[in-house]
Amino acid sequence: MPQQKIYLVGAGIVGWEGVGKKALEVVGKAEVLIGHQRHLDIFPDFKGEKQVLDDLSLMLDFLRNTDKRVVVLGSGDPNFFGVGRFLLRNLPKERIEIFPNVTSVQYAFARIKETWDDAIFVSVHGRGLKGAIDRIVSAEKVAVLTDEKNSPAVIARELLARGADGYEVWLCENLGLPAERFTRTDVKGLAEIVAAPLNIVIFIRTWEPQLTQYPVIGIEDEQFATVK
CATH class of the missing domain: 3.40.1010.10 (Tetrapyrrole methylase, N-terminal domain)
Known part of the structure; x- marks a missing residue:
């Protein structure tokens, strides 16, 4: 049957x-x-x-x-x-x-009045952070789906540690909910914000970063999503 x-x-x-x-x-x-x-x-x-x-x-x-x-x-x-x-x-x-x-990402880009066909998309939800940071610093425009461990502030601090602070940042919280909020800031400002659990962060490069660590070629094993 x-x-x-x-x-x-x-x-x-x-x-x-x-x-x-x-x-x-x-x-x-x-x-x-x-x-x-x-x-x-x-x-x-x-x-x-x-x-x-x-x-x-x-x-x-x-x-x-x-x-x-x-x-x-x-x-x-x-x-x-x-x-x-x-x-x-x-x-x-x-x-x-x-x-x-x-998608929440489409909605977020519409609300901040930015195009998204030229963006890349990264999820750190339940995944390692290093590969995501490599992708962020390699891109001009990035939307990041976060989680409680890899929060917007944690991501910002990792970027600052690499010297990658040349971004306009939009923190998009509680999309579609009564507490919906959009905060325009920079990487240093994001590092100080305690974000709502439901959020997306959009990074738009404004100048070339002076990186202290450059992305490596390839993807670490932990970056592959697997089902056990």
């Missing part, structure tokens, strides 16, 4: 209002909704089972064995540094249907 499809729906910056009609229909027909609590809260009237996404391996076991109609919620475009990568690596692609949305 063929297994049920898994529907991967990107939650919009402004909640369900940013979700397309077809994706909303898929959510409405689902028996199980999986996602982080802030994404589940977008659908308070959902009548089926809700599962908070805490452990990817537990979610994978459930998806491999369930015959229920499941929707997994991600942020923006789930294939952009999101849960889509994990699902596509570990489940048959023919089981997965994806409904992307506007």
Whole structure:
């Protein structure tokens, strides 16, 4: 018997209002909704089972064995540094249907009125920092997705240690939420800011840095995302 499809729906910056009609229909027909609590809260009237996404391996076991109609919620475009990568690596692609949305990075660039087609994108979420710093100092414009360990201030201090302070910096916090905030600063200023947990940092080069350490060619082993 063929297994049920898994529907991967990107939650919009402004909640369900940013979700397309077809994706909303898929959510409405689902028996199980999986996602982080802030994404589940977008659908308070959902009548089926809700599962908070805490452990990817537990979610994978459930998806491999369930015959229920499941929707997994991600942020923006789930294939952009999101849960889509994990699902596509570990489940048959023919089981997965994806409904992307506007990414937080797209939204952030629009709000600060900067183009993003010439930017590079780096995630330090759950990853080592050295490779990310190498990429930042090599680029003219960078958007960085951070985490609690590799916070904006930590990244700024690493850049300063390398002599890479020649950037205009935008700290974009709590995008789409009531506490949304955009702070324009520089690398030294960023090093002093305690950022909200949900944030993106955009670096735009304003002058050539006088680096004390230059990027190396290649990628360290720890920079590769792996599934155990």
